[in-house]
Amino acid sequence: MRTALLAAATALALTLPAAAQDEPKGAPAPSEIVAGAPKADWVAIAAEDLLVMTLAPDADGKPRQVVIQLMPAPFSQGWVHNIRLFARAKWYDGISVNRVQDNYVTQWGDPNYDNPEATGKPKPLPEGLKVMSEADYTASNVDELAADLSFPLMQKPPGESSGWTVYSPSMGKGDAAKRHLRNSSGDDPYARFNLFYRGWPVASADMTSIWPTHCYGMVGVGRNYSPDTGSGAELYTVIGHAPRHLDRNIALVGRVIEGMEHLSSLPRGKGALGFYAADEAGKRTPILTVRVASDLPAAEQPKFEYLSTESGSFATYAEAIANRRDPFFIVPAGGADICNIRVPVRRAAEGG
């Protein structure tokens, strides 16, 4: 029994507490804070901003569906336009996952691109694609965005005092917030400022421009060498430690909000860069369809909502991630990487 008890607790050991008879009392876990957030703190995601990607069923015949949330303005809107266009042209139907590189990315596109074993010709691209510039990897209208920026964890300036302070939602709006940001630090090795914009993690060097960050599950656009910026025909998602060195070097266009495991648990490719090698073509996962959710019949449209990153609930959640006080933890970190403060997204209740 001792071993069983040990194991019962070991099961709980590495993440959020679940119900357990022997669980010590403690402060709420981040998941509990999210579960208790008032309905008013949740923001519905428009069906126009959701892509539903249906993969071929798995080896057991079970369906595999991935839902991607597209990024809002002002970020990457040219590529987002292209992605909706590809989806509406049904261009993505019949492509496949061609690359899975461990601790890096899963990438999907036309398997007849760059494939010595190709059995067909590459698909022609649809008409109407926008050609984006490298300047579009970042957004420069920070003054206009300030009202929707939030920064749930702020480290006091060096020398002033140590430790982290909880973000106050009242500081999240307008110029006051911006002034505060300019004088605070949410820095990490990649950016002086790491903050949130309307539910998305973003970074900045000096608050004159802002860009989205390559966190786990984010979706980006494969491209050629500079000055090419990619069309959206080739997409990837991050399946490992955040490759933040790609920030400002590739367009990010969205994130996987459901079904991530269908992309992260695929067999790794043995070819260069994790592409499936010539003798592994059978490992490519077929993508049957990709649809913009708003184009689906109303009854089939998935409904999602995210926890407002400007809400008090999100500030409390982020602070709890930075300073875990739930029973398992003995030493709170005192901080958190922007990519570990994952914005909560959930299925919305029917009619909600």
Add this chain to the structure above:
Amino acid sequence: MRTALLAAATALALTLPAAAQDEPKGAPAPSEIVAGAPKADWVAIAAEDLLVMTLAPDADGKPRQVVIQLMPAPFSQGWVHNIRLFARAKWYDGISVNRVQDNYVTQWGDPNYDNPEATGKPKPLPEGLKVMSEADYTASNVDELAADLSFPLMQKPPGESSGWTVYSPSMGKGDAAKRHLRNSSGDDPYARFNLFYRGWPVASADMTSIWPTHCYGMVGVGRNYSPDTGSGAELYTVIGHAPRHLDRNIALVGRVIEGMEHLSSLPRGKGALGFYAADEAGKRTPILTVRVASDLPAAEQPKFEYLSTESGSFATYAEAIANRRDPFFIVPAGGADICNIRVPVRRAAEGG
């Protein structure tokens, strides 16, 4: 052809450059710096510090082997003792992977722990296990360790100047290095200092104690609630973004240096915390054997070496990761997360 060319380059887009006819010239990629490092910069890993874990063959009948490098003194040596003891008692033989939680951990141990569907009783633990204390999550003898600490990227103190400076190997030894560290910054949201000790990423708040960091592929010891610290019977590896909030809360004992894809690409569990649910018991991957490499016949002992983190090659490699100048990149990051400066480990040549 244009599309094929586009795709050929897209294939290269997200990582290290491979040979390509149209590839622009540029500075060496980190992988090229590693490939060019002199033999003298590589350090052999003792067979006593390698675990060879053989999983059941995959669905295609292909063998699956995982090699784990155990952590050197002064870190976690009580748990490392236990792990060798478990392996030599053949206690691990016949256990399984019971938990795969997306963007978090893959965990293995006795499937009859905490399992309502258990078909057998938990295995009794072997004699001779050490019981470790929470104080053992960190090492306090920093003065003794200083000669083997290195810090390849240093950010100048705020206000002095911006940007990163290349580590000089001559600063990597002894008190000079330590003094320099105390006055520099390798900070991120989790620690004031992030550095390397004999090939391992470690962190410190104030250089009075040091601890290993929960990077991708690191191996840790599942435990019960405090003050339990775990025995080593349950182990996990990180398969997502570094959960650095676990630093100083759980013992880290090693890292996967080969075969990581056999653990990271397993199907995620649908039960709480990513455990395989009652109706998924068939997804548990059996672990056939775990052996200390030095106990294997000489011809079967795998030989590995790592790039010395105190070498000039490593400093050059780390600097190139922080400031990518190889052809794909347009904006170098100017810094790098300690978990993205992965210590190069490779198979050693026979007789090398």
